Amino acid sequence: MNFTTLNATCYYFDAVVNIGYVRHEDKGMLIDAGIDDSVMRKVLKELRANELPITHLFITHAHADHYGGAQFLQKRHDITTIAPKFEAAILQNPTLEPLYLFQGNDPLQELHNKFLEGKPIQVNQEIEAGEHNIDGFSFITHLLPGHSYHQLAMEINGILFAGDSYFSEEQLDKHKIPYITDADLTLESLHKLKEITCDGAVPGHGVFEQDFTQTVEKNIECHETLLNWLENFISEAEEGISHETVVSEMCEHFAVKNSMLSSWLLYRTAVTAYLIGLIKREKIEHYMERNRWKFKKVQSE
Ligand SMILES: [Zn+2]
Structure with missing residues (x-):
């Protein structure tokens, strides 16, 4: 220190x-x-x-x-x-x-x-x-x-x-x-x-x-990349995809290995934060199906 x-x-x-x-x-x-x-x-x-x-x-x-x-x-x-x-x-x-x-x-x-x-x-x-x-x-x-x-x-x-x-x-x-x-x-x-x-x-x-603007830019890039990946991933699932699967697949894709409940809980919150971002941008919608929380791409008219 x-x-x-x-x-x-x-x-x-x-x-x-x-x-x-x-x-x-x-x-x-x-x-x-x-x-x-x-x-x-x-x-x-x-x-x-x-x-x-x-x-x-x-x-x-x-x-x-x-x-x-x-x-x-x-x-x-x-x-x-x-x-x-x-x-x-x-x-x-x-x-x-x-x-x-x-x-x-x-x-x-x-x-x-x-x-x-x-x-x-x-x-x-x-x-x-x-x-x-x-x-x-x-x-x-x-x-x-x-x-x-x-x-x-x-x-x-x-x-x-x-x-x-x-x-x-x-x-x-x-x-x-x-x-x-x-x-x-x-x-x-x-x-x-x-x-x-x-x-x-x-x-x-x-x-x-x-000058921390470069580092802030890197943060923006990082979040936008994750949002893009998630939007594409969800749009490939025509039948919609459950919250549990999104958490698991996004962690797998980015090589996040959680062996403990406590670290998985943190990543579940993080992945959900990107889902919330896409919902707010009206890129995806969420609904309940057979007691699962699911997501799918917003269909353009
Ligand atoms: Zn903190």
Whole structure:
């Protein structure tokens, strides 16, 4: 984990999940908190070594890899925690994540793991998109849903801490079908990102880039390719195709191997996000048949 200086007040810990840090006089704010106690222990050690204060925490969205280390921080320091509304509900009740991934059924024991469920944290201030001034930290939050329902990226002192609103190219290649909840909203957020003028951006996974538009373009390309593949695949099935089959075939085609229920649940949500995208674009329609959720190409008149 490297602690990288971005400008006079902004830094970030580059790690599997990046963590931002912003200094304001005798105060310091972390942006996201890593996946667990051991990550946070390293972060606190580094801040101590550099004599940097820690008083505030902002969480971009309620995924365990972004807030799993937050409870450890809250137990050791007097922290003001800020989070987007809605995401805050999950941060305070983390079982909601395995619960929603499991379609509302009581999650099986194996789903209560640190990748799907962090330790609960306190949220002192729930915020929306817009301009904020909190205890001297002056920043803008941008609503960028599509990967998480109410994800907010933070623009502060020229740097955009983007959360998971876009991924590095390596992440796109690795996951093959990126985790999203709605392809249409994801693309809308990516186009919105290109309009933000700042000195550079730190994504949740990947490296800081001054000009991140190329990487955002790669994300757009990736989602459009997946949408095209899925549209063609569904249009070949004249009798329609069930949700279960679409999930299985799309994962097979893109060489995604799920050996565990928890990872399959994430991919089921991702594949469904592309189905939702095609429904919104009116490329496919959905219906029920013999208690199966099915999809077929919209017939042009
Ligand atoms: Zn995420």
